[in-house]
Amino acid sequence: MAKTALITGITGQDGAYLAEFLIKKGYLVHGIKRRIIQESKPDEIYNLGAMSHVKVSFDVPEYTANTDGIGTLRILEAVRLLGMKDNTRIYQASTSELYGLVQEVPQTEKTPFYPRSPYAVAKLYGYWITVNYREAYGLHASNGILFNHESPIRGETFVSRKVTRALARIVLGMQETLFMGNLSSKRDWGHAKDYVKAMYLILQQAIPDDYVIATGITTEVREFIRRSFAMTGIEITFSGEGENETGTITSIDETLFNEKVGKDHLESFKIRAKKNPLVVKVDPAYYRPTEVDLLLGDPTKSRVKLGWIPEYDLDGLILDMVTSDLLLMKRESYLRKGGFSTYNYFE
Numbered sequence: 001m002a003k004t005a006l007i008t009g010i011t012g013q014d015g016a017y018l019a020e021f022l023i024k025k026g027y028l029v030h031g032i033k034r035r036i037i038q039e040s041k042p043d044e045i046y047n048l049g050a051m052s053h054v055k056v057s058f059d060v061p062e063y064t065a066n067t068d069g070i071g072t073l074r075i076l077e078a079v080r081l082l083g084m085k086d087n088t089r090i091y092q093a094s095t096s097e098l099y100g101l102v103q104e105v106p107q108t109e110k111t112p113f114y115p116r117s118p119y120a121v122a123k124l125y126g127y128w129i130t131v132n133y134r135e136a137y138g139l140h141a142s143n144g145i146l147f148n149h150e151s152p153i154r155g156e157t158f159v160s161r162k163v164t165r166a167l168a169r170i171v172l173g174m175q176e177t178l179f180m181g182n183l184s185s186k187r188d189w190g191h192a193k194d195y196v197k198a199m200y201l202i203l204q205q206a207i208p209d210d211y212v213i214a215t216g217i218t219t220e221v222r223e224f225i226r227r228s229f230a231m232t233g234i235e236i237t238f239s240g241e242g243e244n245e246t247g248t249i250t251s252i253d254e255t256l257f258n259e260k261v262g263k264d265h266l267e268s269f270k271i272r273a274k275k276n277p278l279v280v281k282v283d284p285a286y287y288r289p290t291e292v293d294l295l296l297g298d299p300t301k302s303r304v305k306l307g308w309i310p311e312y313d314l315d316g317l318i319l320d321m322v323t324s325d326l327l328l329m330k331r332e333s334y335l336r337k338g339g340f341s342t343y344n345y346f347e
């Protein structure tokens with residue numbers, strides 16, 4: 001008989017990929033609504049629903065605590081009170097943000113946590129209440145400690161998508177400058193398509209447990225930007241420091257530009273690059289009150305115990321995102337030319 005899965009946060013990036021993945025495996029998938037846990041009697045619950053933007057959590061700390069912390073407790077309590085603990089497995093979306101001010105490099109399942117934002121503090125509660133319900137009541141509840149994972153459907157205000165969208169807009173002449181926060185922070189970036197497979201594998205284990213899901217490679221934000229532009233043949237060089245750092249166009253590989261962006265856009269982009277080669281600036285408004293400077297996960301346990309091996313590397317991820325955003329922005333550009341208004345998104 002087909003298994004049933006319940007996904008909170010089904011409309012987000014991970015929820016969308018996970019639903020698609022499980023449906024292909026023959027699951028009946030439900031998205032969260034009130035009282036649905038009792039009605040759908042899920043074999044598996046994926047608790048992805050959260051206020052997931054770290055910077056925004058400083059603006060709405062109480063809402064974040066309620067959704068990300070107490071929200072997790074509500075799911076665990078529902079399963080316990082409904083007497084479903086022996087039939088329903090729970091996946092808790094934990095995060096590398098728990099490591100915050102990192103106590104060890106790379107971070108493993110045993111590295112102590114040091115959260116640095118209201119988001120991470122709320123997720124710390126979610127992590128430990130999951131462990132507690134497992135130990136106290138015998139629930140099959142596991143934490144996936146996922147490092148940053150991105151895709152073409154990543155929210156527009158997370159750094160990866162902000163960069164690939166801006167790049168697409170810049171090469172098509174729809175935007176002049178990309179304004180960024182801390183260019184020096186380092187993240188271990190993977191593709192969300194790979195990471196939802198790890199969520200699934202975690203729930204297929206006989207014994208519930210906690211797993212780091214990461215690529216084992218860390219990259220600076222600055223380098224992510226450089227590689228994104230390089231994908232379209234544009235070489236960016238960074239100079240200056242702190243708030244005065246800038247990124248300027250230093251060369252254009254015209255063959256690559258034509259292949260990736262299109263011949264029609266080359267001449268106007270060359271004129272723009274000559275007139276104003278500066279494409280990246282820092283805006284301190286994007287700085288966070290407390291920053292997480294370095295995240296680097298050690299995926300050994302998930303590789304050995306789950307057999308999880310990601311298919312995408314960073315360049316594969318960036319290529320997927322840049323290709324998709326170029327298409328999207330070309331569509332927006334046509335809409336604009338046709339007199340329709342389009343929207344941009346800011347953090």
Ligand code: G4F
Pocket residue numbers: 051052053054055094095096097146147148149157158159160162179180181182183185186187221286287288291292295347
């Ligand atoms: O893309 P980000 O906003 O992701 P962050 O804060 O690492 O959190 C994401 O990954 C976590 C997993 O580790 C999740 F738990 C969480 O829900 C979320 O999905 O920022 C990445 C880095 C930060 O250091 C930030 O300060 O990029 C830096 N950054 C520099 N300029 C920027 C910007 N981030 C954003 N969003 N916008 C900027 O302009």
